[in-house]
Amino acid sequence: xxNVKLMLYATKLLQPMITLYSNxxxxxxxxxxxxxxxxxxxxxxxxxxxxxxxxxxxxxxLGEFPGPGEVWEQTTNLYAEHQRERDREERFYQRQEKRNAxxxxxxxxxxVKIRNYTGKPTFIDQIGxxxxxxxxxxxxxxxxxxxxxxxxxMNKHLYAAFNPLIQIFKPVSPLAWLPLxxxxxxxxxxxxxxxxxxxxxxxxxTVLLCSLWPTIINTAVGVTGVSSDLTNVSRVLRLNWWTHVxxxxxxxxxxxxxxxxRLSLGIAWMVLxxxxxxxxxxxxxxxxxxxxxxxxxxxxxxxxxxxxxxxxIGFILDRSMLALxxxxxxxxxxxxx
Amino acid sequence: xNTTHLELSQVSIEFPTPTGPYQALDQVGLKINxxxxxxxxxxxxxxxxxxxxxxxxxxxxxxxxxxxxxxxxNSPGPERxxxxxxxxxxxxxxxxxxxxxxxxxxxxxxxSRADMHDWVMHNLELVQMTHALDKLPSEISGGMKQRVGIxxxxxxxxxxxxxxxxxxxxxxxxxxxxxDSLMEIQRELKNTVIxxxxxxxxxxxxxxxxxxxxxxxxxxxxxxxxxxxxRPRNRVTLSSDPFYNQYRKAVLSFLYERHGQKxxxxxxxxVEKETDESVAA
Numbered sequence: 250x251x252n253v254k255l256m257l258y259a260t261k262l263l264q265p266m267i268t269l270y271s272n273x274x275x276x277x278x279x280x281x282x283x284x285x286x287x288x289x290x291x292x293x294x295x296x297x298x299x300x301x302x303x304x305x306x307x308x309x310x311l312g313e314f315p316g317p318g319e320v321w322e323q324t325t326n327l328y329a330e331h332q333r334e335r336d337r338e339e340r341f342y343q344r345q346e347k348r349n350a351x352x353x354x355x356x357x358x359x360x361v362k363i364r365n366y367t368g369k370p371t372f373i374d375q376i377g378x379x380x381x382x383x384x385x386x387x388x389x390x391x392x393x394x395x396x397x398x399x400x401x402x403m404n405k406h407l408y409a410a411f412n413p414l415i416q417i418f419k420p421v422s423p424l425a426w427l428p429l430x431x432x433x434x435x436x437x438x439x440x441x442x443x444x445x446x447x448x449x450x451x452x453x454x455t456v457l458l459c460s461l462w463p464t465i466i467n468t469a470v471g472v473t474g475v476s477s478d479l480t481n482v483s484r485v486l487r488l489n490w491w492t493h494v495x496x497x498x499x500x501x502x503x504x505x506x507x508x509x510x511r512l513s514l515g516i517a518w519m520v521l522x523x524x525x526x527x528x529x530x531x532x533x534x535x536x537x538x539x540x541x542x543x544x545x546x547x548x549x550x551x552x553x554x555x556x557x558x559x560x561x562i563g564f565i566l567d568r569s570m571l572a573l574x575x576x577x578x579x580x581x582x583x584x585x586x
Numbered sequence: 587x588n589t590t591h592l593e594l595s596q597v598s599i600e601f602p603t604p605t606g607p608y609q610a611l612d613q614v615g616l617k618i619n620x621x622x623x624x625x626x627x628x629x630x631x632x633x634x635x636x637x638x639x640x641x642x643x644x645x646x647x648x649x650x651x652x653x654x655x656x657x658x659x660n661s662p663g664p665e666r667x668x669x670x671x672x673x674x675x676x677x678x679x680x681x682x683x684x685x686x687x688x689x690x691x692x693x694x695x696x697x698s699r700a701d702m703h704d705w706v707m708h709n710l711e712l713v714q715m716t717h718a719l720d721k722l723p724s725e726i727s728g729g730m731k732q733r734v735g736i737x738x739x740x741x742x743x744x745x746x747x748x749x750x751x752x753x754x755x756x757x758x759x760x761x762x763x764x765x766d767s768l769m770e771i772q773r774e775l776k777n778t779v780i781x782x783x784x785x786x787x788x789x790x791x792x793x794x795x796x797x798x799x800x801x802x803x804x805x806x807x808x809x810x811x812x813x814x815x816x817r818p819r820n821r822v823t824l825s826s827d828p829f830y831n832q833y834r835k836a837v838l839s840f841l842y843e844r845h846g847q848k849x850x851x852x853x854x855x856x857v858e859k860e861t862d863e864s865v866a867a
Binding site for chain 2 (some may be wrong): 295476478479481482484485487488492497500501550580
């Protein structure tokens with residue numbers, strides 16, 4: 250049964266190629282391919298031309314505004330720097346191992362230590378840090394926001410109690426939270442053997458505080474929108490509270506829930522970059538700030554690389570949520586926009 | 587076995603409105619025997635759905651009550667299964683899963699897994715829907731959805747089956763098909779059924795008794811008509827049957843000659859809608 254389904258699916262996926270193979274390229278297909286690939290390509294091309302033309306006309310104290318060429322150069326530079334740093338790190342550990350092995354050969358009871366490499370984080374490292382932080386904050390926020398949204402959506406009184414709080418906290422800028430979060434974290438999180446660094450907690454909590462609200466609100470709206478017919482079905486069947494939530498409420502609310510989650514993730518990503526810049530917490534935001542402070546002739550190009558990477562990652566994150574929604578939701582009609 | 591199975595005893599209901607309470611039903615009294623097929627007919631907004639919802643336990647009567655097998659009922663339960671007007675299938679569950687949800691809920695601890703599966707399949711066979719087990723409601727036609735809704739209700743093994751204009755949203759041909767199916771199922775299972783309808787032919791064709799309701803506000807039972815036509819009934823032969831046509835005429839004259847005024851209809855519909863919303867919240 251499943252195999253048949255899989256086969257069907259595969260055939261469907263391969264359909265364009267199969268028809269291509271059997272008929273050659275038809276006019277219609279050519280037209281759709283051009284529309285799908287060609288037009289966005291033209292859009293990007295026009296943007297690059299305008300950018301390349303305008304960039305040299307903008308003079309800054311750090312030289313000309315970087316054009317596409319320079320940005321590409323800096324991209325390769327940043328990647329090469331990353332490779333070099335990795336090499337250095339590897340050699341550092343190799344040297345250490347060799348030393349320790351020699352020590353142990355001399356005296357089997359000798360105490361050996363492995364010291365951590367403390368090189369400067371590269372651009373790629375910063376991307377990793379940012380992604381890790383944003384996902385941690387977002388997932389934690391969602392784990393809080395979805396249950397809260399379901400509860401206040403199901404209960405009028407809870408909704409009335411929470412609504413003013415949500416409305417007031419929702420528009421607060423992350424930068425206003427940041428000093429408070431920093432002070433609270435350094436006061437409360439005192440341990441000699443920290444599992445997470447304080448800077449990670451600061452960024453993560455700021456992201457969390459800002460990405461709660463869209464998910465809460467949209468989930469609550471989705472839950473209130475459960476059709477009264479389905480609620481009646483549930484009452485006739487005498488579903489208990491938990492089954493009612495699992496079988497009726499959550500599936501009904503899933504499309505709205507995902508709308509909220511996508512908004513939250515978008516906000517989380519924007520907030521994180523700002524928080525990292527302001528608090529000097531490791532991540533892409535810090536990279537941008539460091540380059541700005543550095544003020545070399547390459548700085549603007551490197552910042553531009555970061556800007557594009559930030560945008561691209563934001564895009565990928567949104568697409569991933571959409572893909573997840575398509576996988577989880579029963580409502581397959583959701584548009585991939 | 588002509589003993590009273592279900593009794594509506596002096597049922598009245600008031601809905602709160604901003605302009606004071608609105609009395610939708612006044613002193614509705616009705617006794618129904620086991621295995622009887624009763625239709626409630628009346629103009630839209632006369633409160634026939636409200637009667638059904640009170641029997642289902644979805645609404646609470648302000649005064650009076652519903653007695654089923656000697657016990658008062660005031661909350662919903664699967665022994666009074668409802669076939670809703672707009673099928674009310676869960677859109678994220680397949681045909682099979684929609685019926686299965688009900689079966690699992692009603693027969694938990696009473697049937698084994700395999701028996702439950704057989705019971706789901708049996709009920710889907712009754713409504714001839716076994717060909718679309720894995721289809722979602724959005725992938726099947728309106729008539730098919732209603733069939734699945736009927737299968738779900740039957741699968742609860744209800745003592746009373748409540749049908750709220752089950753075929754109201756369907757085209758005439760599909761409706762005729764489903765009516766025939768329902769008569770067949772009814773011949774086999776001999777359920778007690780209360781069906782709401784606004785279709786005179788449907789009422790005469792399917793019912794043992796037709797309960798005609800007056801218009802609201804304070805709607806109540808106007809007349810009760812016993813339909814003494816032989817079963818099985820065939821719609822084509824009946825169409826030239828003098829008794830059948832007399833019954834039809836009786837219902838039509840009640841509806842259009844004696845209780846034809848419709849001024850209040852809109853107001854009642856509005857109130858009912860508001861109540862629905864507040865009940866849902």
